[in-house]
Amino acid sequence: MSDDTPSPSSWSMRGLKRWLSTAPETRDELISLVQQSRQFLEPDTVDMLEGVLDLPxxxxxxxxxxxxxxxxxxESTSLAEVMDIILETTHSRYPVFDSQDDDAVIGILLAKDLIPLLVHMVRDEDDKINSKRLKDLVRQPLYISETARSDTLLRSLQRTQVHMAVVVDEFGNFAGIVTMEDLLEEIVGDIVDEHDDFDEDSDINNIVVHPEKPNTWLVQASTVIEDCNDELGSHFDDTDVDTMGGLVMQTLGHVGDLEGESIKIDDWQITVTDVEGRSIHNLELTKTDPDKQLLIGSH
Known part of the structure; x- marks a missing residue:
């Protein structure tokens, strides 16, 4: 090949420059432009660009x-109990609630802020440990509405230099927590670290085919309803609740002994297979009319 012959990459760059000669005027045009860019860019790069554009x-x-x-x-939890919880759950941040009000978050505890206390323990300075209260160690929480846009959350986390926010509903009640990692996963996909249980915690494996039963899937209760609909071709309603576990709780209308409870929605039989306390962990979804089943995995 002659040195003057353009390389494939240079052809791609020339095509990309011509393709970008007309700037998009709306967000929809920009998204369409990014989706068409797969002929020039790596798939992972396009996926990240789409993730960024989806944040608003x-x-x-x-x-x-x-x-x-x-x-x-x-806040009344003893520091010894706190350390046991951290060792068991291996999180780096924890919301700390008022002892008299489960809806009132007084602050965020960073596990690393306990390191000085561990040093005192090693030095047998128990008096310093006992004089410390959990509320003395927490950091000021950042609050955000559950209906806020994700790009607004990103700017708030950057401005306050924190990595966790407390989410409140329209009445100001505690609704959950959201972290910088949650935002990053919207852009780059699942981030699995050395402490994650890949089979249980990763969204990648939260819907799996049952190894023995036909037309049946094992689904984590935390699975977002929209994701379940996309994967299984179902049409579960997510108007009032976000997760499959929430859908089951809403349909049952009670929070008693839930294990083994079964409901039918459309052509799906949903059975609760694993419960801890009042929290549903796992579900079993069976297509009761396989002849009407949509093509699975086509999304």
């Missing part, structure tokens, strides 16, 4: 950890 259209409630799944602390 994504509400905080869609990416937050809802209240039933939040692991929090109370």
């Amino acid at each position: 259209a994504t509400q905080v409630r869609e990416i937050m950890t809802p209240r039933p799944q939040v692991i929090g602390l109370h």
